[in-house]
Amino acid sequence: MTRIGLLVAVIAGFWLVAYADLERARDRAIQDGLRQTVNLSSLLEEDARHAMVRAGHALHVMVESGQIPAHLLGDTAEALGAGAGPGQALRTLLIVERDGRMRQAAGMDVPTSIAGSLLADAERTGSAGLVRAYQEAGGGWRGAMVRPLADGSGMAVAVLDLDRFARLYATQDIGPRSIILFYGEDGVVLAYSRTARPLDQDRAAFAAILPRLPAGQTVRTLSGFDPTEGRDRIGTVRRVAGLPLYVYVRIRSDDVLAGWYNDRWKRILETAAVSVVMTLLALLALRQLGRLETTTQALRASERRSQALFDSSFQIMGLLSPDGRVLALNQPACALAGLPIEALVGHRAWEFRGWARTDELAEAFRQSIEKAASGRLVRYETDVVADGVTRVMDVTIKPVFDDRGTVTVLVVEARDITERVEAAERLAAALDQAEAANRAKSAFLATMSHELRTPLNAIIGFSDIMLHELFGPLGSPRYRDYARHVQNSGRHLLDLINDVLDMSKLEAGRYTLDESWLEPVIAIENCRALAAVPADAGGVVLAVDCPSGLPDLLADERALRQVLLNLLSNAVKFTPQGGRVTVSAVQEAGGGIAITVRDTGIGIAADALARILEPFQQADSSISGRFGGTGLGLSICRDLMALHDGSLSIDSEPGRGTAVTIRFPAARTGRPVAAGGLPA
Numbered sequence: 001m002t003r004i005g006l007l008v009a010v011i012a013g014f015w016l017v018a019y020a021d022l023e024r025a026r027d028r029a030i031q032d033g034l035r036q037t038v039n040l041s042s043l044l045e046e047d048a049r050h051a052m053v054r055a056g057h058a059l060h061v062m063v064e065s066g067q068i069p070a071h072l073l074g075d076t077a078e079a080l081g082a083g084a085g086p087g088q089a090l091r092t093l094l095i096v097e098r099d100g101r102m103r104q105a106a107g108m109d110v111p112t113s114i115a116g117s118l119l120a121d122a123e124r125t126g127s128a129g130l131v132r133a134y135q136e137a138g139g140g141w142r143g144a145m146v147r148p149l150a151d152g153s154g155m156a157v158a159v160l161d162l163d164r165f166a167r168l169y170a171t172q173d174i175g176p177r178s179i180i181l182f183y184g185e186d187g188v189v190l191a192y193s194r195t196a197r198p199l200d201q202d203r204a205a206f207a208a209i210l211p212r213l214p215a216g217q218t219v220r221t222l223s224g225f226d227p228t229e230g231r232d233r234i235g236t237v238r239r240v241a242g243l244p245l246y247v248y249v250r251i252r253s254d255d256v257l258a259g260w261y262n263d264r265w266k267r268i269l270e271t272a273a274v275s276v277v278m279t280l281l282a283l284l285a286l287r288q289l290g291r292l293e294t295t296t297q298a299l300r301a302s303e304r305r306s307q308a309l310f311d312s313s314f315q316i317m318g319l320l321s322p323d324g325r326v327l328a329l330n331q332p333a334c335a336l337a338g339l340p341i342e343a344l345v346g347h348r349a350w351e352f353r354g355w356a357r358t359d360e361l362a363e364a365f366r367q368s369i370e371k372a373a374s375g376r377l378v379r380y381e382t383d384v385v386a387d388g389v390t391r392v393m394d395v396t397i398k399p400v401f402d403d404r405g406t407v408t409v410l411v412v413e414a415r416d417i418t419e420r421v422e423a424a425e426r427l428a429a430a431l432d433q434a435e436a437a438n439r440a441k442s443a444f445l446a447t448m449s450h451e452l453r454t455p456l457n458a459i460i461g462f463s464d465i466m467l468h469e470l471f472g473p474l475g476s477p478r479y480r481d482y483a484r485h486v487q488n489s490g491r492h493l494l495d496l497i498n499d500v501l502d503m504s505k506l507e508a509g510r511y512t513l514d515e516s517w518l519e520p521v522i523a524i525e526n527c528r529a530l531a532a533v534p535a536d537a538g539g540v541v542l543a544v545d546c547p548s549g550l551p552d553l554l555a556d557e558r559a560l561r562q563v564l565l566n567l568l569s570n571a572v573k574f575t576p577q578g579g580r581v582t583v584s585a586v587q588e589a590g591g592g593i594a595i596t597v598r599d600t601g602i603g604i605a606a607d608a609l610a611r612i613l614e615p616f617q618q619a620d621s622s623i624s625g626r627f628g629g630t631g632l633g634l635s636i637c638r639d640l641m642a643l644h645d646g647s648l649s650i651d652s653e654p655g656r657g658t659a660v661t662i663r664f665p666a667a668r669t670g671r672p673v674a675a676g677g678l679p680a
Contacts, residue, residue, distance in 0.1 A: 007282045011275050018271040026260050030234060033256035034221055037236040037249040040172060040180075041219070044247045045238040047168065048182065051089035052145070052243055055158040058093055059147045062156035066149050068093055068104050091142065092159035095149075103154060133162055133190045133203055141166075143190055162191045169193030175255025183210055185244035210248065211237045222250075316393070316414035322373040322407050324348045324366065333414075336384060349412070357385055372397040372410050381417070392418045459486060513556040513643055517670055520553045520593060521546045523560055524583050531568040539577035542568075545584040552670035553593055559640045566633040567597040567660050574658070575601035591666030592646075598659040604652040612650070613638050637662070644668065 062068055092107030102110070133143050141162040146155055162182075169180040170193050180193035187207025189199050198205035213220055219238045226233040232253035237246055316336055319327040326344045334341050337354035349355065349369065356362035361382060372378045378397040383390050394417045399407040466474060466483040474480055528544050535542040553560075564583075571581040579600040588594050604612065613634050638648045645665050652658035 007279065010282070011278060014275060014278065015271060018267060022260075022264060022267055025263065026257065029257055029260045030223070030253065033251055033253075034223060034234045034236070036174070037234060037251055038219075038221060040174070041236040041238045041247050041249040044169070044180065044182075044249070045240055048165070048240045048245065048247055049243075051160065052240060052245070055090050055145050055160060058090065059145055059156050059158050062093065062095060063147045063150050066151055066153065067095055068106055089160050089164050090158060091161040092157075094157040094159070095154060096157055097154045107159065133188060141191070165191035166193065174249065174251050175258070178249075178251040178255050181206075181210065181246075181248040181250065183246055183248070185212060185246075187212075190245075210246075212246065213237065213239050316412075318349070318412045320349055320369065320397075320410040320412060322399075322410065324350065324369040324373075327409065355384065356382075368395070368397055369410065372399050373407055375399050375401070375405075375407055381421075391416050392421045511639075511643065513559060515554055515556055517552045517554055518557050518560070520550055520585055520595065523553075523557065524564065524585060524595065527561055527564040527568060528583060530565060531572060534569070535572045535581065538572055538575070540572050540575050541580045542572070543580065543582045545582055547586065550585060550587060550593065553664060554668040554670065555644055555664065556640075559643070563637045563640050563662060564595070564597070566637050567662075570633060571597050571599035571601065571658070571660075575599045587669070588663070591669055593664045593669055594661055595663075596659055596661045598657065600657040603654040603656050603658055604650070605654050609650055609652065613648070634660075 090107075092105065092110060094102060094110075095104040097103050133141055135141050143160045143162050145158045145160070148155055165182050169182070169191065172180060172193065174180065174193075179196065181189055182191040183189045183206075187204060187210045189203045189206060189210075192199055211220065211222065217239070218241070219236065221234070221236050223234040224232065233250055234253065234256065235248060235250035237248040239246055316330070316333045318329040318333045321327055325346055326349055329337075329341055329344055334344065337344060337352045339352065339354070344352065348366075350362040350365040356365045364380075364382070368378045368380060376399070379395070381392060381394055383392050385391070393414045396413045398411045398413075400409045400411060402408045463483045463486040465471070467480060474483070524544055524546060528542060532542055568581065568583070575581055581597065581599045583595070583597050585593060585595045634648075634650075641648045641662050645668070647663050649661050649663075650658065651661070
C-alpha cells in the first residue's frame, strides 16, 4: 500500500507540475503581451511626436515670417498632392487674418474662410495650442495646431489628418478585441484603431476613464481587471513628448492568451498520456525492488569500507552540517576530543574543549564554520593540547555544494604543523640576529669615522708638504714622485672611507641634515666649477641650463653638493672625449624642483638599472677596473634624497647616454628668486 500511495503521490505531483507549467506559460504570454504594448506604444508615440514636431516647426517658421515661406510652400504642396498617399499627417497650412479670411494656404483642404468653425473660435480668442478633433463636411476627422503670428495680425494654422493615425493604428495586429487610442489631456479621442460605437457618436465618451499621467511621468503600464468591459486587460499609455497628448495601446487578455488556450488542452492530454505511461512503468519498477534491496546491502558494505579508510587517516577529519553540527568523525578526531563518536555526532563542533580549549578559540572556531557555510574556503592555524603537550594545527574547512550551488556539508581537516612552526620561529630568530649584526656593523663603522680619517689626513697633509718642499728639497726626483703617489693613494682611500662611512651613517640612521634656505642655481654652479677640471681633462663639455626665477630650496647644502658632485663625477667619468654633460633645473607643475644631470656617455643596460642603486653594485663588473669606484655613490645619493623627502630616478639606454633626475617636493621650495638674487 505504501508503494501504491507513493505512485499516486508521484502522479499527483506530475499533474501539479503540469499545472504550474501552464500557469507559467500564461504568465509569460501576459508578459509578452505587455512587452508588445510597451514596444508598440513607443513606436506610435515616436510617430505622433514626429508629426507634431514637423507641424510645430512649420508653425514656428510661419509665426516668425507671417507667411508660408516659398520652400515650405513648395514642400507642402508636393507632400500633400495627389501622390502624397495616406501616410502624411500634416494636411494643410494656413495663414488666417483676424476676421477669418485666408491670407495664404497650402495643402489638400484649403477653405476660403474659417468663419463659424472651431478654428475661428481659436483665432478670435487668440488662444494657442491644439484645437480638439473636429469633423469636416466631407466626413474626415481633423485636428489643428494654432499659433498667433508674431506681429499679432492673425494666426498660423497647421491642420493634421487624424484619420491618418486611425489608418496606421488599424494596421497593427493586436487582436480583434484590442484597441489603440490617441487622445488629449481632456480625454477627447483624436484617433483610434477599430470601430467603437461610443466613440463614433461621441469622441469624449471615454474621457472619464482614459488614463492620464502626472507631470514628470512619461509612460505607465497597466494590467488587471477592466471594469468598463468586465474583463482582464493589459496596456501601456505614453505621453507624446512635451505635449498634452497620449498614445494608449490596450490589449484584451483574451487576445493575448488565444494561443495559450489552444495549448492548454494539448498539455492536458499530454499529461494524461504521460500519467498512464508512468503508471505502467511504476508497476514494472515494483518488480525490480527486490534487486534494489540487494544493491542497497552492497552499498552499505561499501560505506563501511569507506568509513574504515576515513578512520585510518592520521589527519584529523570530520564532516559538519552548515550550522556546525557534527555528522561524522574519524578516530583521531574523537581521540582529540576525548569522547566517543556517539557523544559527538549531532552537537555543535565548537562546544568540545578538546578541539577549542578556551572561549576565545571556541568563538574563532564558530566564526570559521559560519564563513565556510557561506561558501568560502577557510584555513587558519590554532593550538590544541594533546597528551599534555600543546600542538599547532593547520585547520582547513571546505564547503561542499549540491547541484544548485547550496552548501550541504563542510569537510574539516587538521594537520599537526608544530615542527614546521618551530622551524619558522628559529629561522626568524636567526634573521633577527643577522639584522642586529648588520646594524652593529653599521654603528661601528659610523663610530670609527674619526679614527679612520685622522691618519689619512696626516698622510695626505705631510705628503702635500713634501711635494711643495716647504722645509727644503727632497733630494732625488723620485722622492717627489713617491710623495705624489702617497698623496693620491691617501686621497683615494679617504674618498672610499668617506663613502663607506656615509653609507654606514645612513644605514644606522645617524645621518642628520643641517638644513638652510639656499639658491639651487648657485649650488649647481659651484658644483660645476669643481667638476670642470676633470671634465676639461677628459675633453668633455660641461654646461648648465637653469632658468631665472627658481624658488629657494630648503636643503642640507653639504648633502646637496655631495649628490650633485657624485652625479657630475659619474657623468664625466662615463662620457667619452668630445661628449657633453648638461645640468638643468626646473620647477615642476606641482611646485617641486627637479634637477637633471644628462650625459652623452656609454649608457646603462636595462637589466642593470634595477641594481645600480644598491650598495656596492655597478652596471658592469668590469667598470670598477676601468673607471674605479666602489659602487656606493648612487646608493648614497638615493638615501640623501630620501632624507629630503625627495627621490632619484635614472633614465638610460646603452650608447645613448644617461639622465639622472633628483626631485625635491613642493614643501621644500620657497619664493622665486629674481634675476638680481632678490626674492621676486
